[in-house]
Amino acid sequence: MRVAILAHEQFPERAKTAVGVLRYGDQEVVAVLDRDRAGDSIREYLDEPRIPxxxxxxxxxxAPEFDALIVGIAPIGGGFEASWRPDVRGALERGCDVYAGLHYQLNEDEEFARLAAEHDCELVDVRDPPDDLTVSEARAREVDATVVLAVGTDCSTGKMTAAMELREAAREEGLDAAVVPTGQTGILIEGWGIAVDRTISDFTAGAVERMVQAVGDHDVVFVEGQGALAHPAYSAVTAGIVHGSMPEKLVLCHEAGRQAVHGYESFSLPPAEEYAALYERFADPVAESAVAAGMLNTSGIDDDQQAREAIESYAEAIDAPATDPIRFEASAVLDTLV
Incomplete structure (x- = not known):
């Protein structure tokens, strides 16, 4: 499928859905929409061989001819910005489907629904959970796989990236590995999943449990985390994922240099060692889990040696091996997880 990705005024730093699809999706990306960077190319900002x-x-x-438009931004609160409307309208008028991972449901927008019907298009709201979710039965540990959950010190610290990179590293080692996508970006990449931040609170753990069980038996299952356990707004979804997945191992993700909660800067982040202990204590009554590895986003550090030193300091703080899976190799921490 040929796709264009909407990322106006956010690419690439604040368009994690766009970057995730570019990095890991099977779609053929023909263009990114960003009015502030028009005339440039994607590789000028994401210089990776796998990215088109x-x-x-x-x-x-x-944009060149495409089959679908993906909204590649997921702002705080999941709202739809009015400035995006002409592009969504234009895509539908060209006969293209539109995919969005927002809390704002495109199918409930009268104009978009009308245009989709007129031009035989599909509006796909990936943050639309199934209707038959139930509470957890606390049975995720029964799967014949090592369940590894990526958790974070904050939002946008690389939890989805950690899950994807670790799966690829595991497969390169000959292991049968799978990813459980719990957010809009993972769902767009994998083509399935449940966006757990839109589930009824009582059913969040059950939704995660269902997905862990659905992937079947593997050597290892990497669960995509959401939010952070001490986040003032998003801690509830994190708690549901931890208890629903019942992980054996945790991977703690952090961005080098981040000291306050993104978007809630009056809240300081606890030290990494305290955060690691917090996750372990929280998981323990349901399923004994250990922070067995760390992932550190060092994109804000220019020098490779300084990045390595930051990773070493982070590893020492959480008492577990760590890496930056984009700058270096996810395989550096794989042995401690599987």
Missing amino acids: NAPIVAGVED
Whole structure:
């Protein structure tokens, strides 16, 4: 499927859905929409061999032919910005499907629903959970696999990236590995999953449990985490994922240099060693779990040696091996997990 990705004024730093699809998706990305960077190319900002060197354009009218538009931004609160409407409208008028991972449901938008019907298009709201969810039965540990959960010190610290990179590293070692996608980006990449931050609170753990059981028996299952346990707004979804997945191992993700909660800067982040202990204490009554590895996003550090030193300090703080899976190798911590 040929896709264009909407990332206006956010690419790449604040368009994690766009970056995730570019990095891990099977879709053929023909353009990124960002009016601030129009005329540039994707590789000028994400210089990785696996990422296509497609153009950045100002709007859908400037994009090459495509089959679907993906909204590649998930702002705090999951709202729909009015400035995106012309591009969504334009995609539908071109006969293209539209995928979005917002709390704002495109199917409930009268204009979009009408245009989709007129042009035989599909509106796909990936943050639309199934209707038959139930409470957890606390049975995720029964799967014949090592369950590893990526958790974080904050939002946007690399939990989805950790899960994807660790799966690929495990497969390269000959292991049968799977990912459980719990958020909009993972769902767009994998083509299935439940966005647990839109489930009824009582059913969040049950939704995660269902997905862990659904992937079947593997050597290892990597569960994509959401939010953070001490986050002032998103701790509830994190708690549901921890208890629903009943992990044996935890991977603690953090961004180097981040000292306060993103978007809630009056709240300082606890030290990494305290955060690691907090996750272990919280998980323990349901399923004894250990922080067995760390992932540190060092994109804000220019020098490789300084990045390595930051990773070493982080590893010492959490008392577990650590790496930056994009800058270096996820395989550096694989042995402690599987």
